Amino acid sequence: MGLPRRQPRPGLLLLWVLPWLQPSLCLELVPYTPQITAWDLEGRVTATTFSLEQPRCVFDGRAGADDTIWLVVAFSNASRNFQNPQTLAEIPTTPQLLTDGHYMTLPLSPDQLPCEDPRGGSGGVPLLRVGNDFSCQQQPYCNAPLPGPGPYSPAPPRPPVLSVKFLLMDGSGSPKAETRWSDAITLRQGKAPGSIDTWPGRRSGCMVVITSILSSLASLLLLAFLAASTVRFSSLWWPEEVPEQLRIGSFMGKRYMTHHIPPSEAATLPVGCEPGLDPLPSLSP
Secondary structure, eight states: OOOOOOOOOHHHHHHHHHHHHHHHHHOEEESOOOOBOOSOOTTSBOSSOEEEEOOTTTTTTTOOTTOEEEEEEEEGGGGGGOOOOSSGGGOOOTTHHHHTSEEEEEEEOGGGSOSSOGGGSSSSOOEEEETOOSSOTTSTTOOOOOOOOOTTSOOTTSOOEEEEEEEEEOTTSOEEEEEOOOOOEEOOOOOOGGGSOOOGGGSOHHHHHHHHHHHHHHHHHHHHHHHHHHHHHHHHHSOOOOSSEEEETTEEEEOOOOOOOOHHHHTTSOTTOOTTOOOOOOOOO
């Protein structure tokens, strides 16, 4: 006859399970899914950044003046393993994306996300640009450009796939509410130079016309340059003739006009030296 089995007390079981259930019981799930902005903007998703809609009024009635709204960024196949931090010291920093597959960034106070209609505001497009800060590499919670695929993403050449959610935390770092995870966000990836099709037949008509015009202009400029160069250097090979020169054999001399001689002196000149004559030197012996 065996001894009766002692049944555990319900109170002791509750005290043992309560610490594990308390964070999840106190955390409220807000029915909101982050998504890429619907505004028609260039570069909404690039190789290192993407633009989200601002979570305006998402935590309305739940956030206090000292609370902070964080953005959790994770690789899609690592988001299920993310555990919400319970203190400020447990918040994952930017470099942990490549090691743990997730990090937190863009801490915002609730007053930075007012509930009024953004279209009636004074200016800019209401969005959160993730990975837009190129100068904060040394800061723990900076909004640095997103890196490559990492260990939790598919191997190259497939681009990184990310998911995000918003997390509301109080002043001590304890979570109060969270949103759903977003759909997969696939970053863009540049093409290899060898994979780019350069066949003219696949180009548009405008591109063909522009290419033809530029080629014709380049040909005209080349012809003009060759013509100017030919004219410039031709004088080096064919020098111009010197005017009023006399050539006698290998002797070259210039023609000079005699000075005026008064009539009184002309009578005493020897024969052959009359004024106006221009005798040429003789080369005969």
